[in-house]
Amino acid sequence: MKLLSYVSLALLVLGMGPATAAWPDDKPIKFIIPFGPGGFDAYARTLAPALEKILGAVVVPENVPGAGGRIGANTVYRARPDGYTIGLWSMPGMTMPAIVGERVRYDLNKLSWIAQLSYDAYALAVKADSPIRTLEELCNLGRPATFSGQGGFTETASIATVIMMAELGCPYKIVTGYQSSGQATLAVMRGDVDARVNPLGSLMPYIKSGDVRLLLTFERETSVPEVPTIAELGHADYVNFGLARVVAGPPGLPDDIRDRLSGAFAEAMQSEKLLEWSQKTNNPFAPLDSQQTVSAMQEMMRFYENYGELLRMEFKGKR
């Protein structure tokens, strides 16, 4: 990926005029993906060609994986706010390190939010032939219910698990360390653990194939027939558990550039080709413009900060 961006950079440098030329004509726009191949990567790479057409610029998706997305986040945060570096952000994942008291080098409140691409509600799944039928049964197994988690404890799905189980007073254990969200789902199917909280969209293929069964979804109104929502079970707060894929640039991005980028993303997500891709691959769009994204992110951060104390306490015990 790097090599490609160098090549395109070199090609552009050859024909480059003074740096004052109007954005975005003189340099490629780097679109940082803070993870390796997977859902985030797919969104960025599918959107990039459409953005190129709309903006008339070269858009180079670049994977900067590492440290649960933090290395990519730092890269975007430290870049010059000239519109030539933007990045994808996993939310609320990137709020977690600060909330549980880990040192981070970016301040989400200062980021220049550009657009939201998608929002996946979470759902709670068990193995298809598991005897567990309801959240209540999962809560009363006579032993702690086990969940699978990707990476360390600050994965968004694990955070949702911790908040729900701790607040409901249910005994639980999270088996963390699975290499990807897919591997963590596989852990449920294999019987390593009882359950897993995962984005609904990623679970769908495994529900269709009869490998896993949903206990509930974290939605306001369920999109899966005969599966209750967490709101219907009386815990309306938890409808906020979900995963947003958001585009943001470094702090201080000029308003006009931000708005043009935001407009380009909105236009791209309406194009027929992308809508077809979105439907076929089960990667839904949930477009928000930059103002809407700012308020959605602020609300999201406030929601999780409410649980800061709880999370810090829970983590102390688990580590």
Next chain:
Amino acid sequence: MDFGLLSDAFTELIGSGHSHYIFFGVLVGLTFGVIPGLGGTTALALLIPVTYTMDPVAAMYLAGGSMGATSFGGSMTAILLNTPGTPPNAATTFDGYPLTRQGKAGLAIGASATASAMGGLIGLLSLLLVIPLARNIIYLFGPPEFFLLTVLCLIAIAVATMGKLLRGLITGCFGLMVAFVGMDSVSGELRYAGEIDYLWDGVPLVPVLTGMFAVSQMLALALKGGSIVSEEHRKTKLSGVFTGMQSVFRHWTHLLRGSAIGTVIGAIPGLGGVVASFFAYSSAAQTSREPESFGKGNIIGVIAPEAANNAKDGASLLPAVAFGIPGSAESALLLSILILHGIEPGPSILVESQREIYGLILAITFSAVGASIVGLIGARWLMLITYVKVQVLVPVVITVTLTAVYVLEGKLGDVVVCGVMGVVGYLMIRFDYPRLTFIIALVLGRTMEQAFHQSMIISDGNMYGYIAGRPTAIVLVVFIALTLLFPAFRSYRSMKKNSA
């Protein structure tokens, strides 16, 4: 086994007019294989944007073509320069390079080409055989089994160091120490990383392997002087290729065993090609009647790891094919190519995208064969490298290698790690400490630790009870015991023979 689907895929390959993409893939794969530091994953990552406008099946041909070709490309550098082109080729250096020094490079390359091609074919057959059982196989391996598997691999390699067990254990522990740098994948806690962002994800594998095998070797050469092949062994053309090709069939048991090891290890996520080829090598050396001839130019030492290396490619697709969940870096990239083309990987991927999947499997297999043919044609000229004076060769190889390591991720830290490991590796050669155990410990350390922690969390610390209730785990424990007892058994037998 579904040969019908395979023959459909074959008909499509011939009729589609896309088959040349396999050939392009082979050329890309060979090139990336030959250059130390660049490997199959890099080739795939670079090919992704190229496939945007292609038909998905054509994209799979291109990707599969490059995936099947890298390992033979890498074996040529391993044999000629003692510098593995890709990490899994490291095991091939042990006997391939001594053969080159004896003027038998042709023999080694012929054997490697044939073993790669045959390994690829055997890998294809075994993949087709196990696809219907894929789910059951994957369900057998939970955290405790992963832990025991890594222990088994480590012990097998340590036993294989023969006579240097203590030194092997020392470098193995060193490897584990390096593997534990960075964020603990279970608790998320940082270890030994200090304030350096670069170390958060641990010490990266490719720069370490490249430093330890490529740079260190170049340092050793530079300090020795001369050229790789001395004047008296020089020949004007690559001879013995045909004998080398025949030798693979003469040692067919090793071909089969190497391929079997490659298939089994390839199918298990997290172990990967390096483990597969080292394991194949050490098992060949260990069960040989003349183990002392290994490391001095035994042709079996080329055949076994190269067969394993190509056989693992097909098998590594197993978790991806069965569940749409990648089990290796390469299959993750393959799946992301499919996503780009509007195909959603999931448990029904084999039914919904059989054209693409079977096209990919065919491409990998054809590429293993094609790469061997193309490689054999090019090997004549590549061999001349070994006649070049060290003063010229060493700076060129080191520059190319470090550049490749930098281009991979664009991180200067990778270059530093590669250089440091080059020096460490040289010292290990100089003072006769095995690098093998270090590397295997480094590769397996994280999986081992993670699987151990997960098993402990699941079983509430009652590891023995947990293992006792799982048949697969018990079988693995038995294997571990047998591996540990094997050297004792062998020395007992030879003692008896001597006294008789």
